Amino acid sequence: MTDAQVAAIYDLVKFAPTAMNTQPLRILLVRAGEPRERLLKHMADGNRDKTANAPLVAVLAADTDFHDHLPRTFPHFPGARDAFADDAAREQAAKFNATLQIGYFLLGVRAAGLAAGPMGGFDAEGLDREFFEGRDLKSLLVVNLGKPAENAWFDRLPRLDHADVFV
Amino acid sequence: MTDAQVAAIYDLVKFAPTAMNTQPLRILLVRAGEPRERLLKHMADGNRDKTANAPLVAVLAADTDFHDHLPRTFPHFPGARDAFADDAAREQAAKFNATLQIGYFLLGVRAAGLAAGPMGGFDAEGLDREFFEGRDLKSLLVVNLGKPAENAWFDRLPRLDHADVFV
Numbered sequence: 001m002t003d004a005q006v007a008a009i010y011d012l013v014k015f016a017p018t019a020m021n022t023q024p025l026r027i028l029l030v031r032a033g034e035p036r037e038r039l040l041k042h043m044a045d046g047n048r049d050k051t052a053n054a055p056l057v058a059v060l061a062a063d064t065d066f067h068d069h070l071p072r073t074f075p076h077f078p079g080a081r082d083a084f085a086d087d088a089a090r091e092q093a094a095k096f097n098a099t100l101q102i103g104y105f106l107l108g109v110r111a112a113g114l115a116a117g118p119m120g121g122f123d124a125e126g127l128d129r130e131f132f133e134g135r136d137l138k139s140l141l142v143v144n145l146g147k148p149a150e151n152a153w154f155d156r157l158p159r160l161d162h163a164d165v166f167v
Numbered sequence: 168m169t170d171a172q173v174a175a176i177y178d179l180v181k182f183a184p185t186a187m188n189t190q191p192l193r194i195l196l197v198r199a200g201e202p203r204e205r206l207l208k209h210m211a212d213g214n215r216d217k218t219a220n221a222p223l224v225a226v227l228a229a230d231t232d233f234h235d236h237l238p239r240t241f242p243h244f245p246g247a248r249d250a251f252a253d254d255a256a257r258e259q260a261a262k263f264n265a266t267l268q269i270g271y272f273l274l275g276v277r278a279a280g281l282a283a284g285p286m287g288g289f290d291a292e293g294l295d296r297e298f299f300e301g302r303d304l305k306s307l308l309v310v311n312l313g314k315p316a317e318n319a320w321f322d323r324l325p326r327l328d329h330a331d332v333f334v
């Protein structure tokens with residue numbers, strides 16, 4: 001897994017929509033060695049071994065300072081940056097729109113024929129302190145990336161029926 | 168836009184991942200007439216006309232009672248339902264995973280050659296009272312659905328550079 005592969009996947013999915021083109025998703029790629037060791041400390045026990053062994057790991061985070069880009073990314077509305085002046089509302093918007101982008105990203109990884117193993121089991125605050133000191137980034141998901149191994153899959157679990165989903 | 172089209176799109180995207188196979192996304196399809204009028208009351212001014220004129224509108228919501236399905240959808244872990252006993256943590260998990268599924272859904276609509284116009288500007292609490300009384304559903308996004316009209320598009324807005332996204 002090269003940085004160029006992940007960048008190409010991002011270029012596939014970056015056109016999918018976010019509110020007011022906010023694009024708050026940020027991606028930290030964690031390779032083997034010292035950075036991976038620092039990451040493992042914050043992973044839940046059940047996720048540690050597979051995170052240690054993944055060819056590449058992406059930490060997907062929301063940038064709560066996304067609004068600084070709006071004068072360039074939403075130029076027809078000069079008030080866009082100030083519309084996000086409230087810290088709590090801005091953090092909520094950052095997390096919601098970054099999570100949409102995580103959905104796009106996971107499909108992009110799989111569309112490229114690669115494996116994406118998303119993990120929610122980690123200490124988000126610890127991870128943010130470890131990697132994002134001094135930046136307003138909030139970790140949302142950690143994803144193992146690589147080529148799928150033979151017999152790497154569990155059986156598919158049941159999906160809900162339409163009657164459960166369409167209300 | 169028929170219900171069958173939306174169901175087929177859901178069947179495309181339902182296999183994408185959620186934490187512990189929780190699948191908390193719920194979809195309310197709102198057709199023209201009295202249901203649409205009830206929806207319009209809760210839309211922000213700038214979204215009202217296009218919502219009135221869309222062939223079909225989907226309200227995408229998180230089911231905070233998703234854990235009741237886990238004995239069937241995550242059967243190898245009997246403690247799965249009880250792992251979500253805490254209301255606040257369960258609501259957060261419902262919203263995060265439903266938002267991932269919204270990302271999948273929006274790409275599914277567009278992959279089917281249809282137009283998806285997502286809107287965050289609405290009164291979520293009012294909408295929940297209007298349509299979801301007595302159910303623990305939280306509206307996250309309203310999406311106009313239909314066939315794209317000629318010249319329906321704005322110019323594409325700028326996307327962030329890799330140097331902004333990869334931290």
